Amino acid sequence: MKLTTNQIDELFKFTRKHYVYHYDVQSELVDHLANDIESTWKETPNLSFEQARDKSFKKFGIFGFMDVIEAKQKAMNKRYRKILWRFFKEWFTLPKVVTTIAVFLSIFFFLKIPFSEYILLGTLFIFVVFDLINQFRNRKNQKQKKQKKEKIFLLESMIGETKGGFTGITLINAFNFVNLSHVNFSALEIHWSIIVSLTATLLGVLFYVINYIIPQRAEELLEETYPEYKLVNNL
Structure with a gap:
């Protein structure tokens, strides 16, 4: 399953919410999250977008994107x-x-x-x-x-x-x-x-x-x- 344009926009908002303010860094993180979410859906397609996103975010560790x-x-x-x-x-x-x-x-x-x-x-x-x-x-x-x-x-x-x-x-x-x-x-x-x-x-x-x-x-x-x-x- 591929992410929609709205979901990609949501990922940009998600990175800003987690203190990523520069567009080039946001783009890199959004690309990484999007690929990981799509991989997660292949394994567990029943997960919602938010659940898959949070699962991908947890892989960054306790400091998140820092x-x-x-x-x-x-x-x-x-x-x-x-x-x-x-x-x-x-x-x-x-x-x-x-x-x-x-x-x-x-x-x-x-x-x-x-x-x-x-x-x-x-x-x-x-x-x-x-x-x-x-x-x-x-x-x-x-x-x-x-x-x-x-x-x-x-x-x-x-x-x-x-x-x-x-x-x-x-x-x-x-x-x-x-x-x-x-x-x-x-x-x-x-x-x-x-x-x-x-x-x-x-x-x-x-x-x-x-x-x-x-x-x-x-x-x-x-x-x-x-x-x-x-x-x-x-x-």
């Missing part, structure tokens, strides 16, 4: 790191490497300005406030999508979450370091100025890639990762 969700998140984290590394490396090829060198030199000479640490603190504070506003908007958009039961893919969600997570932690840590260390940047020896400037440049490139490049290429990355993405979003 192990599957965790495994998918680990796999997608690995894929996201490869995407991040891909775009990060592009900044060290022409012509972008010229911009990177210019940023490095700008930071290096900026550090030589007296009381540059105070200017840096003010700049970091503005970035922190701006980032908090962006995080709030991103969470609000994600919440609205969930309420509307729109199809959200795991990579799509990860792009937004990683963007906010990296930015917030990095900016706050940098602000605390500058504020608490009381380092006089203008008095640093040249080798320390080079190290600080290089670190700031690399973090700046990483910040730009995570917050602007990857989100701008999100549609392309989603279509590359999920063959069904374009079709699903046109339904």
Whole structure:
């Protein structure tokens, strides 16, 4: 016996009820449940859809779908790191490497300005406030999508979450370091100025890639990762 379209829809609702919010993970679980239910019906055709579904669900163990969700998140984290590394490396090829060198030199000479640490603190504070506003908007958009039961893919969600997570932690840590260390940047020896400037440049490139490049290429990355993405979003 084959599952009907309504029963497949019920399985999607069932996965959402059990805290599976991303469409790609839902699809994989629904496919697995559907195959198992049909196999169960071959052995015991007298079972109702709900009974066969619950029997299949019990095979996932006491944690339900959590192990599957965790495994998918680990796999997608690995894929996201490869995407991040891909775009990060592009900044060290022409012509972008010229911009990177210019940023490095700008930071290096900026550090030589007296009381540059105070200017840096003010700049970091503005970035922190701006980032908090962006995080709030991103969470609000994600919440609205969930309420509307729109199809959200795991990579799509990860792009937004990683963007906010990296930015917030990095900016706050940098602000605390500058504020608490009381380092006089203008008095640093040249080798320390080079190290600080290089670190700031690399973090700046990483910040730009995570917050602007990857989100701008999100549609392309989603279509590359999920063959069904374009079709699903046109339904």
